Amino acid sequence: MGNRHFNVRTLPGFGFVALLTFFLLYLPICMLVIYAFNSGDSIVQWEGFSLRWFETALNNEAVQEAAGRSVLIAVIAATGATICATMAALATTRVRPYPGLAFKYAVINQPLMVPEIVTAVALLIVFSKIKVWTGYSGLTYLVLAHTAFCIPFAYLPIRARLETMDSGLEAAAADLYATPWKAFRLITLPLLRPGIIAGFMLAFVISLDDVVITEFVKSGGQETLPTYMLGQLRRSITPEINAIATVFLAFSVLIVTAFFFTSRKKSE
Amino acid sequence: MTTKTDATNTTNTLPAYQKREALNRWLLSLPALSIIMLAAIGPLLIMLMYSFMVKGDYGGVKLWEFSFDGWMNVFLQRDIFDDTLGFADAHLTIFWRSLKLSILTTLTALAFGFPTAYFIATRPKHTREIWVFLITIPFWANLLIRTFAIQEVIRNEGIINNTLLAVGIIDSPIQMLYTDGAILFGMVYVYLPLMVLPLYASMEKLDFRLVEAGYDLYATRWKVLKRIILPMVKPGMIAGCILVFIPSLGAYVTPRLLGGGKNMMLGNLIESQFGAGRNWPLGSAISITLMLVVMFALLFYVRNVTRSGAGHG
Amino acid sequence: MTKCKLLTAAVALALSAGMSTAQAEGELNIFNWGDYTSPEMIKKFEEAYDVKVTITDYDSNDTALTKIKAGGHGFDMVVPSANYVPIFVKEGLLLEARPDQMENFKNVDEQWIDVAWDKGRKYTIPWLWGMVGIVVDTSKYKGDINTAAIFLDPPEELIGKINVAPEKNDVLYTTIRYLGGEWCTDDKVFLKKVRDKLVEAKPKWIAMDYGTIEKFASRDYAAAYYWNGAAMRSRQKNSDVRFGYPKDGFPFFMDSLAILKDAKNVDNAKLFMNFVMEPENAAMVSEFAKYSNGIKGSGEFMSEELKTAPELTVPDEFKKAGGFLDSCSPEISDLYTRIWTDINK
Numbered sequence A: 001m002g003n004r005h006f007n008v009r010t011l012p013g014f015g016f017v018a019l020l021t022f023f024l025l026y027l028p029i030c031m032l033v034i035y036a037f038n039s040g041d042s043i044v045q046w047e048g049f050s051l052r053w054f055e056t057a058l059n060n061e062a063v064q065e066a067a068g069r070s071v072l073i074a075v076i077a078a079t080g081a082t083i084c085a086t087m088a089a090l091a092t093t094r095v096r097p098y099p100g101l102a103f104k105y106a107v108i109n110q111p112l113m114v115p116e117i118v119t120a121v122a123l124l125i126v127f128s129k130i131k132v133w134t135g136y137s138g139l140t141y142l143v144l145a146h147t148a149f150c151i152p153f154a155y156l157p158i159r160a161r162l163e164t165m166d167s168g169l170e171a172a173a174a175d176l177y178a179t180p181w182k183a184f185r186l187i188t189l190p191l192l193r194p195g196i197i198a199g200f201m202l203a204f205v206i207s208l209d210d211v212v213i214t215e216f217v218k219s220g221g222q223e224t225l226p227t228y229m230l231g232q233l234r235r236s237i238t239p240e241i242n243a244i245a246t247v248f249l250a251f252s253v254l255i256v257t258a259f260f261f262t263s264r265k266k267s268e
Numbered sequence B: 001m002t003t004k005t006d007a008t009n010t011t012n013t014l015p016a017y018q019k020r021e022a023l024n025r026w027l028l029s030l031p032a033l034s035i036i037m038l039a040a041i042g043p044l045l046i047m048l049m050y051s052f053m054v055k056g057d058y059g060g061v062k063l064w065e066f067s068f069d070g071w072m073n074v075f076l077q078r079d080i081f082d083d084t085l086g087f088a089d090a091h092l093t094i095f096w097r098s099l100k101l102s103i104l105t106t107l108t109a110l111a112f113g114f115p116t117a118y119f120i121a122t123r124p125k126h127t128r129e130i131w132v133f134l135i136t137i138p139f140w141a142n143l144l145i146r147t148f149a150i151q152e153v154i155r156n157e158g159i160i161n162n163t164l165l166a167v168g169i170i171d172s173p174i175q176m177l178y179t180d181g182a183i184l185f186g187m188v189y190v191y192l193p194l195m196v197l198p199l200y201a202s203m204e205k206l207d208f209r210l211v212e213a214g215y216d217l218y219a220t221r222w223k224v225l226k227r228i229i230l231p232m233v234k235p236g237m238i239a240g241c242i243l244v245f246i247p248s249l250g251a252y253v254t255p256r257l258l259g260g261g262k263n264m265m266l267g268n269l270i271e272s273q274f275g276a277g278r279n280w281p282l283g284s285a286i287s288i289t290l291m292l293v294v295m296f297a298l299l300f301y302v303r304n305v306t307r308s309g310a311g312h313g
Numbered sequence C: 001m002t003k004c005k006l007l008t009a010a011v012a013l014a015l016s017a018g019m020s021t022a023q024a025e026g027e028l029n030i031f032n033w034g035d036y037t038s039p040e041m042i043k044k045f046e047e048a049y050d051v052k053v054t055i056t057d058y059d060s061n062d063t064a065l066t067k068i069k070a071g072g073h074g075f076d077m078v079v080p081s082a083n084y085v086p087i088f089v090k091e092g093l094l095l096e097a098r099p100d101q102m103e104n105f106k107n108v109d110e111q112w113i114d115v116a117w118d119k120g121r122k123y124t125i126p127w128l129w130g131m132v133g134i135v136v137d138t139s140k141y142k143g144d145i146n147t148a149a150i151f152l153d154p155p156e157e158l159i160g161k162i163n164v165a166p167e168k169n170d171v172l173y174t175t176i177r178y179l180g181g182e183w184c185t186d187d188k189v190f191l192k193k194v195r196d197k198l199v200e201a202k203p204k205w206i207a208m209d210y211g212t213i214e215k216f217a218s219r220d221y222a223a224a225y226y227w228n229g230a231a232m233r234s235r236q237k238n239s240d241v242r243f244g245y246p247k248d249g250f251p252f253f254m255d256s257l258a259i260l261k262d263a264k265n266v267d268n269a270k271l272f273m274n275f276v277m278e279p280e281n282a283a284m285v286s287e288f289a290k291y292s293n294g295i296k297g298s299g300e301f302m303s304e305e306l307k308t309a310p311e312l313t314v315p316d317e318f319k320k321a322g323g324f325l326d327s328c329s330p331e332i333s334d335l336y337t338r339i340w341t342d343i344n345k
Helices: A014-034 A052-059 A061-092 A099-113 A116-134 A140-161 A168-175 A179-208 A214-217 A227-232 A239-267 B015-051 B071-074 B090-121 B125-140 B143-154 B159-167 B180-202 B207-216 B219-251 B251-257 B266-274 B280-309 C002-018 C040-047 C060-069 C082-090 C103-107 C168-178 C189-202 C212-217 C226-238 C268-275 C279-289 C330-344
Strands: B053-055 B060-064 B076-078 B085-087 C026-033 C051-058 C124-135 C160-165 C205-207 C223-227 C243-246 C250-259 C322-324
Touching: A014 A239, A014 B090, A014 B125, A014 B143, A014 B180, A052 A214, A052 A239, A061 A140, A061 A179, A061 A227, A061 A239, A061 B015, A061 B180, A061 C279, A099 A140, A099 B015, A099 B280, A116 A140, A116 A214, A116 B015, A116 B251, A116 B266, A116 B280, A116 C060, A140 A179, A140 A214, A140 B015, A140 B180, A140 B219, A168 A179, A179 A227, A179 B053, A179 B125, A179 B180, A214 A227, A214 C060, A227 A239, A227 B143, A227 C051, A239 B085, A239 B125, A239 B143, B015 B053, B015 B071, B015 B280, B053 B071, B053 B280, B071 B076, B071 B280, B085 B090, B085 C082, B090 B125, B090 B180, B090 B219, B090 B266, B143 B159, B143 B180, B143 B251, B143 C082, B159 C322, B180 B219, B180 B251, B207 B219, B219 B280, C002 C060, C002 C250, C040 C051, C040 C268, C051 C060, C051 C160, C051 C268, C060 C082, C103 C268, C124 C212, C124 C226, C124 C268, C124 C279, C168 C250, C168 C330, C189 C205, C189 C330, C212 C223, C212 C226, C223 C226, C226 C243, C250 C268, C268 C279
Parallel strands: C026 C051, C160 C205, C160 C223, C250 C322
Antiparallel strands: B053 B060, B076 B085, C124 C223, C124 C243, C124 C250
């Protein structure tokens, strides 16, 4: 119907706000990265360019161990949470209300609703008893705790995605004699992908950032990066932390670039 | 064994079929439910028990000695100096302050997050996920260090003030750090991905043919937004709001670092009960009250959304 | 599916990371304040005794107390502050390690032996000590800095630029003594004055936060009520900074090293305790954390900057004014907490 003089997809002002948001988001990050190269030992006073903090971080075993542990826990917890959340979302979305639906919904989102300190102390009490009883004090407690509170963060984006999906496609697949598993794998899952990725990313950064629950549940020698930094907070923060953060950021940029190239290949 | 019900199909529901449906749904939700029961709800029940006990002298509780003090002190307290019973207005002030901040944060996050998510969802297909990653990359850096970075940007000799001074717009630095605005900025900064990602997830599937149809019918952009786009992305919006509002109620690190820590937030109040305040029953009671309030709001949402949104045909 | 392989590898790693393998002769698990243990000293100890040491951090006495009380923590040693040591002892959490019978005990400075929280040092040894006092950027204010009035009745020039450490006990202690009272008093009429004074003063402060050193460097703060070690570090970044001792009264703090009753490596812990009482090693602790230690003769091994820092030595005239925070009874503690919440609301 006639020539439109505007693109259907754009809305006025939205592009500007979006780019402004990105700018404001990255401004502190840029400052962060810049100060990682500070030759002085302040995170606010620039004294010159130097790589010494990267050197310090490289020589600091404690912080490397903590960082590695953070990532490990985050990967496992986010993966576990996303899988559980996807399954749970499938069971609770696009269905007529059935007995137990409200209950499930409340349970799944419960970790969101309680202040972390409460969960932290409660977990401390429970896990301590188990630790005394079994003598095992490995990372499993932390992974379990992280997975639990990551589930609602993964669940909500996946559910949001699922709700806007047209179930007619799966019905069509069924009509064409596809087994439910096949329909799921070839139709639902690919369509759900943006939601799952969103959920996984969210769960990952949430786990990476957690400090309160980890602080209470950790056993001897199980520092994570946030708890290590919390310990530093009272005393003084040096650009060493900036250096570590910069490494993390560089790492994540690498992943994004790799992803970009692999998805490029797929679409060609 | 199908795993989804087609809500519009009501003609061939045999009882056995329905039972299998229900069983499948329970099996699917089992992993999520059991992990949470084990590592979140179970321990919470213990805290609930603790809220009914007498507080220990040095933290903890005197096990099996019961009392309603914990719960009573949430709402009523004896005045510190003259022992008269009155409303715990310290708690109310703190609760109200946190509530205001959370609502503001959610609305601001929505205001910035909606266009951002929309922008990402309308990028060319193969670059979309890159943009999603771009939103989350800042969050690979730790929360504490990010907040310090914000401090660095807004303080009196920070880059914003320095730029404004250099350009000549202002004569002396604007005090931005330790203001309420700083706290809001920090909170939105922290919670933005939780708003953007669910929004994106539901916007990405937006059927632009419907939007186009709207324009074909001579609707204005505003009308198209209001009547076509918004209803379709409602689930994402609600998910985003939940993910921002609820955790932000218990936030205290960011408000403290950017607001100066002079005013307690709900999170501080609760945390102090488990720390120097040595009043675990009170801490538990406040938290559970908070949780109940939030849970009822959520259940309300479930009832409404699933009733109207079951199965798009 | 490389994702699957990666996942299984990650899970395997995680499980194995949980089982600790002691390749050294022994182990030692220390639970200490964050950023408070010299890695150099730990390395020296590890090599001398073939022991693998892990350090786990905490950021408050209460977190430490809660975790230790819950049990199953796996730590051997902890470093509580003075007013918490009696609590740890009362709750039966500390081992009566008898450091006073150890070989290096003769190095402990006499003034730190018969302390109120551990007479005769049956449980603990001094780790580090210091005080909370007034820190002022003298380019902004030229008057007398040896008084708590700096943050309780601030002079014109400093209003709106003061930071007060968010430490309930330290702030209340100084305010109580400033107004002429005694710590652990239960005089409610007097305490009302204390509360009112703090409520009145709070709007004149800019913040109640940690991380003061950078803010003095960037001149965001002009004054603070804060720890002496941090004041010294602030002076190194901003040469106008001076440390003042509130003449009406200010708190000392001392963190002491103790062995936990349910420690698994008691022998190694005792070795470590003895090791720390060696002047050379105590000096390393001080160098790292920038506070004074309680061991005689360690001064020889410390750097010039620490030896001559005015913040680390109390001038004679103010020695009487300093006091340690006794642990008050639970009821008083409770009362003080409520006052603190009231001030902060």
